[in-house]
Amino acid sequence: MAGRIEKILLEKGIELPEPGQPLGTYLPAVIASNFLFVSGQGPKHHGKVMFRGKVGSALFVPEAQMAARQCALNVISVAKQALDGDLDRILRLVKLGGFVNSMEDFKEHPQVINGASDLMAEVFGEAGRHARIAVGCSSLPGDISVEVDAVFEIT
Amino acid sequence: MAGRIEKILLEKGIELPEPGQPLGTYLPAVIASNFLFVSGQGPKHHGKVMFRGKVGSALFVPEAQMAARQCALNVISVAKQALDGDLDRILRLVKLGGFVNSMEDFKEHPQVINGASDLMAEVFGEAGRHARIAVGCSSLPGDISVEVDAVFEIT
Amino acid sequence: MAGRIEKILLEKGIELPEPGQPLGTYLPAVIASNFLFVSGQGPKHHGKVMFRGKVGSALFVPEAQMAARQCALNVISVAKQALDGDLDRILRLVKLGGFVNSMEDFKEHPQVINGASDLMAEVFGEAGRHARIAVGCSSLPGDISVEVDAVFEIT
Numbered sequence: 269m270a271g272r273i274e275k276i277l278l279e280k281g282i283e284l285p286e287p288g289q290p291l292g293t294y295l296p297a298v299i300a301s302n303f304l305f306v307s308g309q310g311p312k313h314h315g316k317v318m319f320r321g322k323v324g325s326a327l328f329v330p331e332a333q334m335a336a337r338q339c340a341l342n343v344i345s346v347a348k349q350a351l352d353g354d355l356d357r358i359l360r361l362v363k364l365g366g367f368v369n370s371m372e373d374f375k376e377h378p379q380v381i382n383g384a385s386d387l388m389a390e391v392f393g394e395a396g397r398h399a400r401i402a403v404g405c406s407s408l409p410g411d412i413s414v415e416v417d418a419v420f421e422i423t
Numbered sequence: 424m425a426g427r428i429e430k431i432l433l434e435k436g437i438e439l440p441e442p443g444q445p446l447g448t449y450l451p452a453v454i455a456s457n458f459l460f461v462s463g464q465g466p467k468h469h470g471k472v473m474f475r476g477k478v479g480s481a482l483f484v485p486e487a488q489m490a491a492r493q494c495a496l497n498v499i500s501v502a503k504q505a506l507d508g509d510l511d512r513i514l515r516l517v518k519l520g521g522f523v524n525s526m527e528d529f530k531e532h533p534q535v536i537n538g539a540s541d542l543m544a545e546v547f548g549e550a551g552r553h554a555r556i557a558v559g560c561s562s563l564p565g566d567i568s569v570e571v572d573a574v575f576e577i578t
Numbered sequence: 579m580a581g582r583i584e585k586i587l588l589e590k591g592i593e594l595p596e597p598g599q600p601l602g603t604y605l606p607a608v609i610a611s612n613f614l615f616v617s618g619q620g621p622k623h624h625g626k627v628m629f630r631g632k633v634g635s636a637l638f639v640p641e642a643q644m645a646a647r648q649c650a651l652n653v654i655s656v657a658k659q660a661l662d663g664d665l666d667r668i669l670r671l672v673k674l675g676g677f678v679n680s681m682e683d684f685k686e687h688p689q690v691i692n693g694a695s696d697l698m699a700e701v702f703g704e705a706g707r708h709a710r711i712a713v714g715c716s717s718l719p720g721d722i723s724v725e726v727d728a729v730f731e732i733t
Contacts, residue, residue, distance in 0.1 A: 291688035293695040294710040300672045300731040301612055302456055308711035322682070362455045367713045372477070374562040378446035385448040400449040401463035401572045403522045404562030407684040407714030417711045421455040457611055517610040527632070529717040533601035540603040555604040556618035556727045558677045559717030576610040 273355035276391060284345040285338075286314050291409055297350035304350055304358075304420040308367070309342035310412040311335035319413040323380060324371040332413055333383030336366065339416035340384035344391065347420060359421040360395040361388050367415040370404040377402040384416045428510035431546060439500040440493075441469050446564055452505035459505055459513075459575040463522070464497035465567040466490035474568040478535060479526040487568055488538030491521065494571035495539035499546065502575060514576040515550040516543050522570040525559040532557040539571045583665035586701060594655040595648075596624050601719055607660035614660060614668075614730040618677070619652035620722040621645035629723040633690060634681040642723055643693030646676065649726035650694035654701065657730060669731040670705040671698050677725040680714040687712040694726045 270278065277284065290296055290307060297306045311319040311334075319335035321327055327335070343364075344355070351357045366381030368374070381402040388396035398418075408415050425433065432439065445451055445462060452461045466474040466489075474490035476482055482490070498519075499510070506512045521536030523529070536557040543551035553573075563570050580588065587594065600606055600617060607616045621629040621644075629645035631637055637645070653674075654665070661667045676691030678684070691712040698706035708728075718725050 290710075292692040292710070292712070293699055293707075294674070295707050296709070298670070298672050298707075298709040300670065300729075305673045305709040305729075307709040308713070360453070360455065362453050363460045364449070365711065367711070368562075369714075370562050372561055372716075373566075375564065375566050377562070377564040382447040389448055397448075397450050397453075399451070399453045399460040399462040399572075400445075400447070401520065401522070401570065402447070402564055403463070403560045403570060404524075405713045406527075406561040406682055406716040407678075407680050407687070409685065409687040409712055411683075411685050415711065415713060417709075419455075419460075515608070515610065517608050518615045519604070523717075525717050527716055528721075530719065530721050532717070532719040537602040544603055552603075552605050552608075554606070554608040554615040554617040554727075555600075555602070556675065556677070556725065557602070557719055558618070558715045558725060559679075561682075561716040574610075574615075 271354060271356040285341055287345045287349045288312050288315055296346040299350060302422055304347060304422045306343050306346050306418040308415040308417040309339045310415055311338035312342055317410060317412055320411045321413055322371050323368050323413055324374040327413055329376050329379050332380040335414040336381050336383030337387045339414050340387040343416055343418045357422045359423050361392055361398040362419040362421050363399045365417040366402040367405045369408040369413050374404055377404060426509060426511040440496055442500045442504045443467050443470055451501040454505060457577055459502060459577045461498050461501050461573040463570040463572040464494045465570055466493035467497055472565060472567055475566045476568055477526050478523050478568055479529040482568055484531050484534050487535040490569040491536050491538030492542045494569050495542040498571055498573045512577045514578050516547055516553040517574040517576050518554045520572040521557040522560045524563040524568050529559055532559060581664060581666040595651055597655045597659045598622050598625055606656040609660060612732055614657060614732045616653050616656050616728040618725040618727040619649045620725055621648040622652055627720060627722055630721045631723055632681050633678050633723055634684040637723055639686050639689050642690040645724040646691050646693030647697045649724050650697040653726055653728045667732045669733050671702055671708040672729040672731050673709045675727040676712040677715045679718040679723050684714055687714060
């Protein structure tokens with residue numbers, strides 16, 4: 269009895285990574301009122317970081333987009349865990365925060381974070397379209413190339 | 424039949440820019456529950472970036488304040504669009520995020536982001552006073568000097 | 579008639595600093611719906627900044643953790659003020675934003691921000707566990723080493 273979103277994931281061949289453990293004394297996600305707040309997620313695949321280093325130096329936009337997409341997959345994985353496995357409780361994605369580990373002269377943050385935004389639209393359709401920030405960070409935890417956090421509206 | 428906030432804008436001679444198009448696959452703003460989340464806005468005037476480069480190097484506090492004010496005007500413009508033109512649906516501004524494209528030794532982020540905060544108080548009065556963060560970013564999309572996002576409470 | 583959280587603070591010997599004044603035209607905290615949004619707080623003690631400079635250069639993880647803890651104490655102090663002195667109105671801490679003033683090669687943001695997260699768990703117990711981001715900033719207001727903002731769910 270897979271749900272609607274699970275069927276979409278299956279149809280599109282999108283495999284969610286195992287939800288990772290927080291790198292500190294916090295929770296992967298918190299539900300408050302009708303919102304689900306997901307902690308910043310890195311480009312991990314089953315616990316292993318896939319993309320490290322500064323975008324514009326160690327890697328460039330195409331790879332960084334893949335990193336952002338992987339962050340978004342982890343956001344969905346963590347959301348699923350917080351919703352006891354039921355992604356259909358998501359009414360919509362409200363906001364994504366996109367943090368790019370980037371050189372001082374980097375300018376293409378939107379293109380990078382589109383890797384996350386596109387994945388959300390692919391999975392959730394219209395309900396996956398969201399408000400967003402995309403900014404450059406001087407450094408990120410463990411030298412990950414991208415970090416993405418999220419706020420969902422849930423039922 | 425201009426609304427209350429529209430009259431204030433008119434009286435103070437504040438012209439809202441045209442709401443810009445997102446630089447990626449996301450929305451300018453999203454309504455969820457009784458909140459309106461506005462995406463990060465740059466210092467654009469009718470689609471053209473007015474302030475680029477690092478604050479503390481390419482430009483300094485007085486100009487960066489104007490950049491922050493322009494970001495805030497874009498926040499209001501986007502909010503108006505999301506509210507079908509009715510800014511009177513805003514109960515209050517809840518939070519501003521102020522992101523300054525700045526050199527490593529820059530310290531005056533609050534003065535810069537006051538350009539946005541002051542504009543909000545000017546337009547919305549007491550309801551325009553808000554919680555805030557102000558931080559320095561190693562880089563911003565398209566090398567804009569300031570980016571501002573917002574959360575409003577709406578009716 | 580000290581409340582439950584006040585008793586915990588007393589028992590643990592945790593003294594809240596005086597709530598500081600905002601460094602700009604904004605509010606220390608705003609209540610909207612059943613959420614309390616606290617503005618970014620620095621590592622101040624009774625108005626004086628205790629930790630300045632870049633983490634990884636001017637100071638290192640152990641000191642930066644103390645800075646993050648001090649930011650969290652200021653978050654609680656400001657929250658108390660906004661709740662007319664009644665910290666028992668806090669249902670839970672929802673989210674912390676952790677901003678580390680850091681060198682380009684810094685990687686230990688989670689360890690630093692744990693200084694804030696641990697304090698929250700110490701004071702609020704299970705209700706103090708939260709979602710989180712931890713990112714590196716090229717600079718912060720007044721060269722503070724850490725800035726922390728927060729969203730609480732309140733009654």
